Amino acid sequence: MKKTLQKYESAIKPVWCPGCGNYGILKAVKQVFMELDLSPENIMNISGIGCSGRFSHYFNNYSLHGTHGRALPTGLGAKSAREDMTVVVVGGDGDGLGIGGGHIVHAARKNVDITYILVDNRVYGLTKGQSSPTTPLDAHTKTSPYGVYDTPVNPIPMFITYDISFIARTSVVEYKRMVEIIKKAIKHEGMSMVYILSPCITYPILPLKQVKSLIEPLPDDFPLNDTLKAMEYAYSQEPLYTGIFYQIKKTTLNQHLKNQISTARAREKKKKGLTIKELLKSYT
């Protein structure tokens, strides 16, 4: 099995700290690619800045490592241009909920068919330990020497309000479930959000032990289309439920764009698109 995983591996070796949860996520994503039998050349990975921004370096796919906070709109553009590609966007809590937080609601409104893997370690790790949007109250970090006073973001209820068509939480401490959830997310038609708790070894704001004790799978019969129920479980902090909170069917961005084309053609009473000549002549 290891040999086949290598198909998705680039020649670049990860630079994360030994024991970082990102190694598990990287392996899980590759395993999903393999289990779904995707060809490496038909996958696009887009990532932002931060420890998790480095994900794109380690895949043998078409990978783009862009700027801080802009992975989501970049991935959105990539997918809307290339419907035939599988697009996976990876970013951290700073990248996705801080600097780039404003983009999530709009990507959700467009329901672009991409998978967003949001890795939360509750700290800015790459810049060496400053507080992030999810750092808990009173935690001491390099930029909160007297304790954090900003209320931390509670992402899952936020995602439910955004009506993202697939919302899941998982953690690196439940590898098998994580693989299953990522697989379902990639197979989901529309925007899928996989929020992964991944403790930072070097700045342990959220220690591994705590994650293990906090998480609990959602009930087996948890309904996938009940917003209020999802909200109720999403608000729970102890335990932190993992699993799929919400999954609905909505028209995807690429489908909308195709519909626009057919509506425009119908209005022009044409089966094919306008030629340049016809277009320019319509302005005479």
Add this chain to the structure above:
Amino acid sequence: MKKKFKSDVDFVVRIGGEGGEGVISCGELFAQAVARTEYHVFTYITYPAEMRGGFSMIQIRVRDWTIYSMGSEVDCLVVFNQQAWERTNMYLKKGGLVIYDPEKVNIKQENFKAKFYPIPLTKLAKEQTGSTMGKNVVVLGVLGFFFSIKPEVLKELISERYGHKGQEIIEKNFKALKTGFKAGKNITKSNIQFGLEGTVANKEKFMLLSGNEAVALGAVAAGCRFVAGYPITPATPIFETLTKIMPKVGGKAIQMEDEIASISSIIGASFGGEKVMTPTSGPGLQLMGEQLNLAAMLELPIVIVNVQRGGPSTGLPTKTEQSDLKFAIYGTAGESPRVILAPTTVEDCFYQTIRAFNLAEEYQLPVILLTDQSIGYRKATVKLPDFHSFREKEEHGIDEYLEIPSAEKIEVISRREPTKDELKNYKRFKITDNGVSPIARPGTQGGQYLATGLEHNEMGKADYSPKNHAMMSRKRFRKLEMLSSKLEQNPREYYGSKESKIGVIGWGSTEGAIREARYRAEEKGILIRHLHPKVISPLPERQIRSFLVGLKYVIVVEENYTGQFAHFIKAKFGVRPIEIHKCEGVPISSQEIFNGIKKVARIADEKNITKV
């Protein structure tokens, strides 16, 4: 009295009123009707920043050959209210004619040498249509009679414009139009201006486009099929046009949540292999700064259109200015290559947009097209290009000469992809003689690569070593050096006499006004050489040096406060130009430039006298 086609036709009609009164649509319909004759049309529009209320005006210049500027004096003035009269009467030509609503406008006729035609526009509109809203169409009827436009031509245009509002509205407008024709006839008994009957043949030859529309159409012609944007005055019409026409040609135009998301998504789409563009204005370009650098670092082709407006900050959103030049050229963290193009006319907006795509794809970098509000909102007749010579160039060597797209010949360049051989041990950022290395399109087996904003090596792997950073910086900038040397092969971009001692340099939308000023100067015996580069950065240096040879005085004309292009010219060529700036939110006129030239000519003469 009706005059037939004259070879020296050149007149200006201006309609002024309150925003929301239909002033602009009245003027545009008139311009469209004229565009269907053998004459050329050029319009200039001022919008109030408010949705309703505030002064709004449209100026239409009609001429028997190419029009270079909006014109200085008004032959026929239509005013809807007192404010419009107060703000425009100083531009009225001696002997010109004024159409006004006596209920709304009070004019001391004895102070003006003009013919006055009081027509109760509001009253007539209310009588005929039950609403005052139709008065702009009454005016259209009056103008139609004055200029012998066939009612059928105007009816057809009204149907095209208001057809979607239903038959009832159309009928009301027809009634208002008829009333206008009648009112015109009653007051003058005969047509008093030129015959502007439309002919079908001309409809086949010319489009009537705004600069913004020309950019949108140019993008489609260049093969762009992916656009992302965010509304911003005065660039919004480009995006609106594209949202309408992209689906018609099988393309995509998506509205994003802000400018940062817009440029991000076109970078994603360009990575996916599409030709992409985002239209914006100055404040939007600022927001895009970081991503602009990313595109340069990833060596991905993108086109950004900046329709400049008055700044700084929110500034004068509906007014014109040429003040984003330095930001466009230098505004980056770190140094990255980019190309700046500045179209000079509405027609040029079409061709320079195609050129922008060609350069972006050829050299794999961001190209910024700098237009401005005045060129974006003006409308002009644009000749349809020769479709027989329109072709997509499949195989082209990077060292081949790239022709400037024109009505005679349009070549569209496509992206360089790796060959089968190049895909073996593929290096996306391979060091080559010209700096350009093929881009693999996602989906291509063996072409997978990493594009990172970190400094990287030929393979795409992050590499911060001193040697590598020096080498890759050289690679990225070599593309600009290549382009700069290619530009030297282009036909000269300057006009006028070799003997001249005075040179005028301008860029962008001032071309027409400078050209007209040159013609006027030449009539007075002042020789002028006029340089108007369309590629602002990198500049073709040899060409410019040859322009400067023999000149004693160099004038740089710009619509900004600090003289941004003048700084650039000073720094590159060591000349000390005389700068003519206009920073009032309105375009500089040929008269103002001519006045400047006259002053310089006087100094030049004095020196000659002292020498003698």
